Amino acid sequence: MAIAGAWVSGAYAMEACSTASHPPPANDAASADAPIEAATALDSGGPSDAPSASHDATVPPEAGDASDAGDAADANDAGDAGNASDAGDASGADALTDGSYACPTDGGLPAELSCTGLYADWATKTVSPSAIPYTPGFILWSDGAVKSRWISLPPNTQIDTTNMDDWVFPVGTKIWKQFALGGQLVETRLLWKQQAAQWTYADYRWASDGSSAPLLTNGEQNVNGTTYEIPSLNQCPSCHGGRLDAVLGFDIVGTGVPSAQGLTLAMLAGQGLLTQPPPSTAIAIPEDSTMLAAAALGWLHVNCGVSCHNANPNAMGGPSRLYLKLLAGEMYPEAGVAQVSLLDSYTTSVGVLSNLTPNGQHYLRIAPGDAGQSLIPLMDTARGDASFKPMPPIVSNIPDTADVAAVMAWINAL
Numbered sequence: 132m133a134i135a136g137a138w139v140s141g142a143y144a145m146e147a148c149s150t151a152s153h154p155p156p157a158n159d160a161a162s163a164d165a166p167i168e169a170a171t172a173l174d175s176g177g178p179s180d181a182p183s184a185s186h187d188a189t190v191p192p193e194a195g196d197a198s199d200a201g202d203a204a205d206a207n208d209a210g211d212a213g214n215a216s217d218a219g220d221a222s223g224a225d226a227l228t229d230g231s232y233a234c235p236t237d238g239g240l241p242a243e244l245s246c247t248g249l250y251a252d253w254a255t256k257t258v259s260p261s262a263i264p265y266t267p268g269f270i271l272w273s274d275g276a277v278k279s280r281w282i283s284l285p286p287n288t289q290i291d292t293t294n295m296d297d298w299v300f301p302v303g304t305k306i307w308k309q310f311a312l313g314g315q316l317v318e319t320r321l322l323w324k325q326q327a328a329q330w331t332y333a334d335y336r337w338a339s340d341g342s343s344a345p346l347l348t349n350g351e352q353n354v355n356g357t358t359y360e361i362p363s364l365n366q367c368p369s370c371h372g373g374r375l376d377a378v379l380g381f382d383i384v385g386t387g388v389p390s391a392q393g394l395t396l397a398m399l400a401g402q403g404l405l406t407q408p409p410p411s412t413a414i415a416i417p418e419d420s421t422m423l424a425a426a427a428l429g430w431l432h433v434n435c436g437v438s439c440h441n442a443n444p445n446a447m448g449g450p451s452r453l454y455l456k457l458l459a460g461e462m463y464p465e466a467g468v469a470q471v472s473l474l475d476s477y478t479t480s481v482g483v484l485s486n487l488t489p490n491g492q493h494y495l496r497i498a499p500g501d502a503g504q505s506l507i508p509l510m511d512t513a514r515g516d517a518s519f520k521p522m523p524p525i526v527s528n529i530p531d532t533a534d535v536a537a538v539m540a541w542i543n544a545l
């Protein structure tokens with residue numbers, strides 16, 4: 132049975148990213164395999180980030196109908212996009228008579244996480260060897276969720292790094308990001324490059340007992356009675372559309388700085404996975420005399436710059452001309468000692484008057500020496516406050532107080 136499913140980015144690269152929801156063609160999807168046992172804890176496999184709150188919820192597993200048998204665990208096959216039908220068309224979900232599910236065999240988007248290729252064995256939640264764990268050196272705040280990430284590149288492919296600021300991934304690439312709250316898995320997001328210039332977005336919602344994780348199209352508010360929010364699939368391109376090839380955190384900064392874990396820039400280069408090796412695999416964010424700049428700039432890069440506040444045509448924050456994305460060319464030690472004060476992140480923010488006038492007042496984006504009068508941290512910590520527009524404007528309901536404090540410390544030291 133067809134399930135309304137994942138958004139496909141389609142030709143979003145040519146669309147303006149001004150719509151919060153790209154109206155993508157509906158997909159349908161297919162289903163998966165047998166409900167098995169629980170795995171309520173954090174998943175095996177990769178490095179994960181921050182700790183946090185707790186919840187979970189229930190989404191009715193999308194049952195399918197029919198029957199065919201599928202070989203679930205074969206990730207890269209599923210990723211073979213050659214036959215991906217139009218825009219994220221998914222494959223038939225097949226419920227077997229015993230209530231379990233068979234994975235689709237037509238290359239379409241599965242309706243169950245177990246069929247996406249992340250797990251070699253669903254029963255034991257054993258991650259497939261082709262899904263390589265990584266954690267970017269700087270991560271997006273997700274209201275305290277702990278996240279794990281894996282990337283799967285099809286065999287014998289490379290990431291096109293001709294443009295070091297916007298890598299182009301091979302067709303068939305899959306990246307998963309898994310979220311846990313209070314030690315319990317909640318959602319696993321999938322970015323899947325089914326065809327050139329076509330990324331499929333999917334989100335799988337874990338059952339509280341870990342037995343299944345069906346596709347969730349419309350998101351979920353107040354997960355487990357908390358403020359945690361799972362985005363709907365039409366919200367994914369609001370952020371991911373701001374990059375030429377959709378991927379946000381697996382970039383030269385995220386993989387190249389010393390705090391990167393798992394699959395790093397050095398490993399990518401060493402394994403021949405990049406068409407153009409970078410001049411250096413040791414990426415360093417410039418520092419200034421405060422010694423507080425790099426942490427602040429790294430946080431701003433991944434939380435604001437990679438998605439929206441950059442100069443790409445579809446970046447939603449582009450029109451503001453506040454550019455917080457760190458550019459590759461500034462990060463190599465060989466490039467000389469890049470000065471903080473020359474970075475876009477600095478020149479478009481420090482001492483720059485915002486065109487927003489919250490409470491009828493004018494603010495500098497960053498007022499040197501005065502974080503309390505700097506609009507960036509004021510907006511970054513605003514939530515449900517009518518005075519300041521909260522940033523990011525979607526999905527987050529709890530501010531990243533600790534990390535914004537680091538940004539404020541830098542501002543106060545300027």
Ligand code: HEC
Nearest residue numbers: 270271306307308320321322332333367370378379380381
């Ligand atoms: C508010 C902006 C935002 C929204 C909305 C959003 N993402 Fe992301 N996503 C990010 C950022 C920033 C990163 C990189 C940082 C990280 O991994 O912590 C990321 C990372 C990812 C990754 C890891 C690969 C990568 O791009 O770095 C996947 C997979 C992913 N997101 C899937 C999704 C899906 C699917 C949706 C919609 C259900 C979605 N995201 C919605 C901002 C967003």
